[in-house]
Amino acid sequence: xxxxxxxxxxxxxxxxxxxxxxxxxxxxxxxxxxxxxxxxxxxxxxxxxxxxxxxxxxxxxxxxxxxxxxxxxxxxxxxxxxxxxxxxxxxxxxxxxxxxxxxxxxxxxxxxxxxxxxxxxxxxxxxxxxxxxxxxxxxxxxxxxxxxxxxxxxxxxxxxxxxxxxxxxxxxxxxxxxxxxxxxxxxxxxxxxxxxxxxxxxxxxxxxxxxxxxxxxxxxxxxxxxxxxxxxxxxxxxxxxxxxxxxxxxxxxxxxxxxxxxxxxxxxxxxxxxxxxxxxxxxxxxxxxxxxxxxxxxxxxxxxxxxxxxxxxxxxxxxxxxxxxxxxxxxxxxxxxxxxxxxxxxxxxxxxxxx
Amino acid sequence: xxxxxxxxxxxxxxxxxxxxxxxxxxxxxxxxxxxxxxxxxxxxxxxxxxxxxxxxxxxxxxxxxxxxxxxxxxxxxxxxxxxxxxxxxxxxxxxxxxxxxxxxxxxxxxxxxxxxxxxxxxxxxxxxxxxxxxxxxxxxxxxxxxxxxxxxxxxxxxxxxxxxxxxxxxxxxxxxxxxxxxxxxxxxxxxxxxxxxxxxxxxxxxxxxxxxxxxxxxxxxxxxxxxxxxxxxxxxxxxxxxxxxxxxxxxxxxxxxxxxxxxxxxxxxxxxxxxxxxxxxxxxxxxxxxxxxxxxxxxxxxxxxxxxxxxxxxxxxxxxxxxxx
Numbered sequence: 287x288x289x290x291x292x293x294x295x296x297x298x299x300x301x302x303x304x305x306x307x308x309x310x311x312x313x314x315x316x317x318x319x320x321x322x323x324x325x326x327x328x329x330x331x332x333x334x335x336x337x338x339x340x341x342x343x344x345x346x347x348x349x350x351x352x353x354x355x356x357x358x359x360x361x362x363x364x365x366x367x368x369x370x371x372x373x374x375x376x377x378x379x380x381x382x383x384x385x386x387x388x389x390x391x392x393x394x395x396x397x398x399x400x401x402x403x404x405x406x407x408x409x410x411x412x413x414x415x416x417x418x419x420x421x422x423x424x425x426x427x428x429x430x431x432x433x434x435x436x437x438x439x440x441x442x443x444x445x446x447x448x449x450x451x452x453x454x455x456x457x458x459x460x461x462x463x464x465x466x467x468x469x470x471x472x473x474x475x476x477x478x479x480x481x482x483x484x485x486x487x488x489x490x491x492x493x494x495x496x497x498x499x500x501x502x503x504x505x506x507x508x509x510x511x512x513x514x515x516x517x518x519x520x521x522x523x524x525x526x527x528x529x530x531x532x533x534x535x536x537x538x539x540x541x542x543x544x545x546x547x548x549x550x551x552x553x554x555x556x557x558x559x560x561x562x563x564x565x566x567x568x569x570x571x572x573x574x575x576x577x578x579x580x581x582x583x584x585x586x587x588x589x590x591x592x593x594x595x596x597x598x599x600x601x602x603x604x605x606x607x608x609x610x611x612x613x614x615x616x617x618x619x620x621x622x623x624x625x626x627x628x629x630x631x632x633x634x635x636x637x638x639x640x641x
Numbered sequence: 642x643x644x645x646x647x648x649x650x651x652x653x654x655x656x657x658x659x660x661x662x663x664x665x666x667x668x669x670x671x672x673x674x675x676x677x678x679x680x681x682x683x684x685x686x687x688x689x690x691x692x693x694x695x696x697x698x699x700x701x702x703x704x705x706x707x708x709x710x711x712x713x714x715x716x717x718x719x720x721x722x723x724x725x726x727x728x729x730x731x732x733x734x735x736x737x738x739x740x741x742x743x744x745x746x747x748x749x750x751x752x753x754x755x756x757x758x759x760x761x762x763x764x765x766x767x768x769x770x771x772x773x774x775x776x777x778x779x780x781x782x783x784x785x786x787x788x789x790x791x792x793x794x795x796x797x798x799x800x801x802x803x804x805x806x807x808x809x810x811x812x813x814x815x816x817x818x819x820x821x822x823x824x825x826x827x828x829x830x831x832x833x834x835x836x837x838x839x840x841x842x843x844x845x846x847x848x849x850x851x852x853x854x855x856x857x858x859x860x861x862x863x864x865x866x867x868x869x870x871x872x873x874x875x876x877x878x879x880x881x882x883x884x885x886x887x888x889x890x891x892x893x894x895x896x897x898x899x900x901x902x903x904x905x906x907x908x909x910x911x912x913x914x915x916x917x918x919x920x921x922x923x924x925x926x927x928x929x930x931x932x933x934x935x936x937x938x939x940x941x942x943x944x945x946x947x948x949x950x951x952x953x954x955x956x957x958x959x960x961x962x963x964x965x966x
Contacts, residue, residue, distance in 0.1 A: 362912065461902075462905075491697070493886070497886060498906075504772075
C-alpha cells in the first residue's frame with residue numbers, strides 16, 4: 287500500500303512538473319532518408335512563412351511526386367539551431383543570422399530570401415473616421431510611453447481632418463518571441479535613437495509599456511476588445527481579418543498604406559544596396575511607394591551540403607519557388623521578391639556545391 | 642510447486658519495481674537536464690537570478706549579452722497561484738463537504754461528474770474563454786471601480802481587463818475540481834465512528850461535519866497544496882489573460898507574468914544562447930518550487946493517512962469529541 291502511494295505521489299510530481307516546463311524540445315527525427323524512390327527533405331524554422339511554404343511544398347509535390355519536403359515551423363531561433371546542429375537539411379528564419387551564429391555553424395550558410403512580409407500598426411480608436419497615419423518617431427514614442435494620448439499634437443499633425451479622442455493609448459505587443467516583433471522593433475530602432483538605446487531590436491524585447499498578447503490573433507483580439515488601443519500584426523493577418531490598420535510614413539516622407547505591392551516596392555528600393563549574402567534589413571527603405579515596416583524571410587542552406595541527393599532536389603525546388611512559386615505569394619498575402627533580387631539569388635544557388 | 646510460485650512472485654516484484662524506479666529516474670533526469678542546459682545563465686547570474694527585476698534579451702551599451710532576472714516571474718507565479726487558492730479553497734471545500742456529507746445520493750454522482758468535468762477541459766479552452774468572456778467582464782468591473790478604491794495599490798493601474806485578477810480567477814476555476822475531489826476523498830477517509838461519536842453526544846449535523854473537517858484538516862491542507870502545485874505550472878490559460886508584463890506589482894489590475902508563460906512565449910525564438918539558458922533556468926526554478934510544494938502536500942496527506950489508522954482509539958474519548966464539536 288505504501289509503495290503504491292509512493293508511486294502515485296511520484297507520478298503526480300512528474301505530471302505537475304511536466305506541465306510546468308512543457309517547452310518544445312528540438313527533435314532529432316529529421317535525418318534525411320531516401321526510401322522507396324522518394325526523396326525526403328527536412329527543414330525547420332520560422333512560423334511566419336509556414337502557410338506559403340506548406341502551399342509550396344504541396345504544390346511542388348504534385349509536380350514532382352518523388353519529392354517530399356517536411357517543414358516544422360518551430361520558430362526562427364529553433365530553425366537556426368537545428369541547422370547548425372545539422373539535424374535538418376535547411377533552416378528558415380525571419381531575421382538574418384548574426385555573425386556570431388554564422389561562426390558557430392560547422393559550414394558556410396547561404397541566405398535565400400523567399401517572400402516578404404510586413405508588419406502593420408493596428409488600432410481601435412473610438413470615432414476615427416479615416417485611416418490613421420503614423421510617422422516612425424510617433425510609433426516609437428507611443429511604444430516608449432512618451433506619447434500617452436490619442437489627441438497628442440504629434441499624432442494630430444499627420445492626421446488633419448481626423449478627430450482623435452482625448453483618451454489614453456493602450457499599447458499591445460506580442461508576448462511570444464516572434465519575427466513580427468523583430469521586424470517591428472528593428473524598424474523602431476531605425477527611426478528612433480532612443481528606442482535603439484533603451485529597447486533595441488529582437489524577437490523578444492523588454493517592452494517599456496503595454497500588455498502582451500500571444501500570437502497575431504492574441505494581439506488582434508486585444509486590440510479589437512480594448513478601446514483606444516494600438517498594436518501591430520502581420521500584414522497577412524490584418525488583411526484576412528479586416529482589422530483597421532494605419533499608413534506609415536516611409537524614408538521618403540510619403541505615407542504608404544501597407545499592401546503586398548508596397549512591400550515589394552520596399553524590397554525593390556532596397557535592392558540597389560543589397561549585400562551579396564542577402565543578410566539585410568529593409569525596414570525604413572527609401573523609394574516611391576515603399577512600405578517601411580517590411581522584411582524578407584529567408585531559407586538557409588549550407589554552401590557545401592553533405593547530402594548530394596538532397597542538395598540537388600532542394601536547389602531544383604528553390605528555382606521553382608523563386609519563379610512559379612512567387613506567383614502564388616500575393617494571393618496568400620505575402621509579397622513577391624522583386625525580379626532583380628531573384629536574379630542574384632539564382633546566381634547564389636549555383637554556388638551550392640552539387641556534383 | 643510452492644517454490645516455483647514464490648519464484649514467480651519474486652520476478653513480478655522486480656518487474657513492477659522497475660516502474661517506480663523509472664519514474665524516479667525521470668524526475669532526477671529532468672532536474673539534471675534543466676541544470677546542465679541552463680549552466681551559462683547559472684554561472685553568469687548566480688543566485689542573483691532569483692532576485693533581479695530586469696528581463697531584457699537585448700544587450701545595451703557596452704554589455705555583450707542581455708540581462709536576465711527571474712524575480713517578476715517568480716512573483717507573478719506565486720501571487721497568481723496564492724490568489725487562486727484564496728478563491729478556490731473555500732469553494733472547493735464547500736463542494737467537497739456538500740458532496741460527501743449533505744448531497745442526496747441521487748445527485749451525488751452527476752455532481753461529482755460535473756465538477757470533475759471541469760478538470761478535463763483543455764487549458765487552451767479556458768484561455769479562449771478567458772480572453773473572450775472573462776477579460777471583457779473584468780474590464781467592466783475595473784472601469785466601474787470607484788476612484789477612491791483606485792488609490793489603494795491593490796486596485797491601481799489602467800482598466801485593461803488583462804492582468805492578475807483575470808489570471809487568478811481562471812486558475813481558481815481550473816484548480817477547483819482538483820482540490821474538491823481530493824478533499825472529498827479525504828472526508829471519505831474520515832472514519833464513520835467520528836461522526837457517529839459526535840451524533841451520539843448530541844451534536845447537530847453542522848457540528849458533526851466540523852468534527853469530520855477538523856479530523857481531516859491535514860489531508861485537506863494537502864489537497865489545497867496539490868492544487869497550488871498545479872496552479873504554479875499552468876501555462877496556456879494564464880499567459881492568455883495575465884498580460885505578460887514582467888513587473889512586480891501588488892495590483893490586481895496590473896498585467897504581470899508567470900514563469901511557465903515566459904518559457905512558452907520566448908523559447909521558440911530565443912536564438913541567443915544566454916537567453917535560452919536563462920529561460921531553461923526559469924524552468925529549473927519552477928521545477929524546484931513545484932517539487933517543494935508537491936512534496937510538502939504529499940507529506941501532509943501521508944501524515945493524515947497515518948493518523949487515520951492511529952487516531953480512533955484516542956478520538957473515542959468522549960471529552961475530546963466534546964471539545965472538538
